[in-house]
Amino acid sequence: MNLELILQQLLLSREKRKEKQHNLIKTYGKGxxxxxxxxxxxAKDTALSRQIHEIGMQLLDQFIAVNHIKVLYRSVENKVTGTEGYLVLDYPAKELKRRLIEKEDKHPIGRLFDFDVIDENYQILSRTMFNKSSRKCLICNEEAAICRRTQKHTYEQIIQKMEDMVLKNNL
Structure with missing residues (x-):
């Protein structure tokens, strides 16, 4: 598969994801x-990415159970552009994002999770809204966006680090 086709798939997937998020907010009136x-x-749909996604979904399910939160909608969709999970909970979006940031920061592979919370006003709640720093690089601990933009690390180095994190934590 050529790079241009992959890029088109990723962009289309992002559009469809945003559309689904908006439809869920419209339907349920919740984040x-x-x-x-x-x-x-x-390559977004790999055995490693599916394993990490499953671990993240288990973390979400535990959070929901421990806090006795009502689930209004839940789905997991395996796509060539990566596995996508969607949840609508009867829980305030801002508090949800705050708690999920804590989960990302404390879980041994939480850095690999991308829990976006979009509130009922269609606003994506960011880490910086909660006085949290941007994500750090898996390898050198600099700002991840800078390393990604400059391609400081190879794909192979990053995948190896991700595999090591999962193995090290027996996940």
């Missing part, structure tokens, strides 16, 4: 969790 794996490169 939405949109969960994907922070996966580098063009």
């Amino acid at each position: 939405v969790i949109s969960f994907m794996v922070n996966m580098p490169g063009a």
